[in-house]
Amino acid sequence: MLDAQRITQALTGSAAELGLQAEVASLRPDFQLHLYEQLPSTNETAWQLIDQGSGAGTVVIAARQTAGRGQWGRTWVSPPGGLYLSLVLEPELPLPQSFLLTLTSAWGIATSLTNLGAPIQIKWPNDLVSQQRKVGGILTESRLVKSPTAGDAPQLQQVVVGVGLNWDNPLPDNAISVRELWPEPSVPRVKTLEALAAIALRGILQGLYYWQQQGNAAFVNAYTQKLAHQGKTVTVDGHTARVEGVSLQGELIVSVQHEGKNFVRSLKPGEIRLGYNY
Structure with a gap:
């Protein structure tokens, strides 16, 4: 079982410890952690907490999922040892931009891990990969609220960003663990699953912050630079x-x-x- 206190401590780490850009590391987001030994799906539980009044910053982490969800209704196999978490956001974005949240989350986490020395690319749109093998994936789900002004496009009300990352879980042939990616495996930059959870959470917000500050064109250019299939x-x-x-x-x-x-x-x-x- 993951330790909430160790995650909370890791979340306050420096830019160097979390793989963050300096301006992002100075932000201190408020996360509300909910940890479970086993869940059907962290995204599902996050939506249940939203219905009970929880808001942005709500985090659900499970040591194991029995019905984890991937893209297109696929099952995300989630045995013990991996990282399975969901983060609630309230981004107030127009519907046409909703898909970019998947890209910003993938880019933000990939950037953090790369800054820590783990070479991560993105398999469009939502998979994190390295050495032609899958490291993890992102699944975003959203709810809409109609604009009070007639004729205006609906806005995103809430978004749940689900993340799965390989750590110490059994792996299929086409997968690789974050733990295997450092040039010196005996001296890893990330030592615990709690630290990886903090990096993923701060990484999601790093991607969102970069997009909001730099705009679509600059973000898409940065995302393209990490695209595994670029030019292929x-x-x-x-x-x-x-x-x-x-x-x-x-x-x-x-x-x-x-x-x-x-x-x-x-x-x-x-x-x-x-x-x-x-």
Whole structure:
């Protein structure tokens, strides 16, 4: 079972300890921790706490999930030893920008771990990868509130960001643990699961803060620099294509070769499956 006091202490660490940019490390967010030995799903419990009156900063962590959720309704296998957490946000964003929250969360955590010496890339849109193997994943779920002004777009009311990271759990062949990524495994920069939880939580907020301060274009450029498939060849509808980057709406931009010509396409999640051989 994780220790709440050790997580709270780790959350107050320095920029160097958490892999944060200095301006983000100076912020002191208020987290309300809820730790469990076992849950069906940390996201599910986070929504239950919201319905009971909990708000932004609510954190749910489970040592094990029995019905963890991944993208597209997939099951996230969550045996003991991994990190499984959910964070509640209240970002007040228009609906068209909601998908970028998945990207900001992935970028923020990847940036923190990379700053700590663990080489992390992002497999668009939501997987953290290293050495062509999966390190973890992000699942964001949201609720909307209608704008009080007629004709205005609905706003995001609450968002739950779910994170799963491999640490000391059994791994499938296409996965790798954060613990294996340091050049000197005997001297890891992150020593405990509690420290990893703090890095993930502060990393999520780092990505959101960077996006809010720098804007869509600067954030998407930073995200693209961590994209594992950037410049790689993929297949789209049976045709050879090249990954060119990500749009300001978070869609994957590819140039498709067809009948001797190149056509640029923007793909939404679910329109293409990216593998781990890149």
